[in-house]
Amino acid sequence: MNFNLSSSKITGEIIKKYGFKMTKSLGQNFLINENILDKIIESADISSDDVVLEIGTGIGTLTQRLCENAKKVIAVEIDRNLIPILNETLSNYDNITIINKDILKTDINEELKNLSINQKIKVVANLPYYITTPIIMKVLEDKVNVDCMVLMLQKEVAERMNASPSTKDYGSLSIAVQYYCDTAIVCKVPKSSFIPEPNVDSLVLKLVVNEKRKVDISNEDLFFKIVRGSFSKRRKTILNSLSNYEDLGDKDKIQKLLEISGIDSKRRGETLSIYEFANLAKNYEKL
Structure with missing residues (x-):
């Protein structure tokens, strides 16, 4: 029927x-x-x-x-x-x-x-x-x-x-x-x-x-931790959001990460592209 x-x-x-x-x-x-x-x-x-x-x-x-x-x-x-x-x-x-x-x-x-x-x-x-x-x-x-x-x-x-x-x-x-x-x-x-x-x-x-991930990263856990941290305090700068988020490190360490990644510490996480987040994850492993 x-x-x-x-x-x-x-x-x-x-x-x-x-x-x-x-x-x-x-x-x-x-x-x-x-x-x-x-x-x-x-x-x-x-x-x-x-x-x-x-x-x-x-x-x-x-x-x-x-x-x-x-x-x-x-x-x-x-x-x-x-x-x-x-x-x-x-x-x-x-x-x-x-x-x-x-x-x-x-x-x-x-x-x-x-x-x-x-x-x-x-x-x-x-x-x-x-x-x-x-x-x-x-x-x-x-x-x-x-x-x-x-x-x-x-x-x-x-x-x-x-x-x-x-x-x-x-x-x-x-x-x-x-x-x-x-x-x-x-x-x-x-x-x-x-x-x-x-x-x-x-x-x-x-x-x-996609056949391949949008960005090439070696540590997915770290990548997503940085992403979550960047959005953890939407009204704060990315420097303040990432500083002391879980075990990512203090403000000095995050400031250095942002500098070598070419990202202004006064930006907010919501302005970063997926490619910039990937760059942060790659550079974090070099610190």
């Missing part, structure tokens, strides 16, 4: 049929905007050669579109109460594997290996907003073989990930994501696009994962 899950009426009927109760703690908001679905699929440029990982399937609205366009879809859904619904709404598709697990506790690389997936994948998802950043960083830090990610995110979080230096949204999250990816806003998503309507606005963000 075919289900038009982008219809609020049909979505409501399915929810009622199964007596499904949405769990606020899981951030469940089901997408019902067909135009947004089209934009997500178009932005991900999904073809019959692609393997797609979806995180958080809901009742299968986006999943259906993915199955219609991709070679294989792997859907990870934490809520076991949704599995019977998915077994019905996705019954017409033979290219779907549903995994009922918590994505943050799942070895994605192992799951792909078990399914004999040995090609780059695409991640397309309407992510639970309360764990957006941990999920994205897990995919990136676990070195999953990903080509790109097209994700529905809370507007503020997407803007932070996409932000440029010297803007109010630019921070350590911007650097963390852009270290791995090129970012681009795909479209805005009105609250009326969901059942139930969320309390926040949304954006679709595309992350193209």
Whole structure:
């Protein structure tokens, strides 16, 4: 049976049929905007050669579109109460594997290996907003073989990930994501696009994962420590922010670091590019 899950009426009927109760703690908001679905699929440029990982399937609205366009879809859904619904709404598709697990506790690389997936994948998802950043960083830090990610995110979080230096949204999250990816806003998503309507606005963000990191550094832990320290006191100069941050050193040491890196000590961390942060990390190891 075919289900038009982008219809609020049909979505409501399915929810009622199964007596499904949405769990606020899981951030469940089901997408019902067909135009947004089209934009997500178009932005991900999904073809019959692609393997797609979806995180958080809901009742299968986006999943259906993915199955219609991709070679294989792997859907990870934490809520076991949704599995019977998915077994019905996705019954017409033979290219779907549903995994009922918590994505943050799942070895994605192992799951792909078990399914004999040995090609780059695409991640397309309407992510639970309360764990957006941990999920994205897990995919990136676990070195999953990903080509790109097209994700529905809370507007503020997407803007932070996409932000440029010297803007109010630019921070350590911007650097963390852009270290791995090129970012681009795909479209805005009105609250009326969901059942139930969320309390926040949304954006679709595309992350193209680079073959090589944006900057070449030998000590990632040190790099990100300097980044976090630089944003730890946004209204302070970078000299004051980094001085005595964790074990980076006192003001004299940081002053010397800034001098050899060609960075004015009166600048604020939010004005530095990722390349300047990389230069700081490289020079710190020479002190």
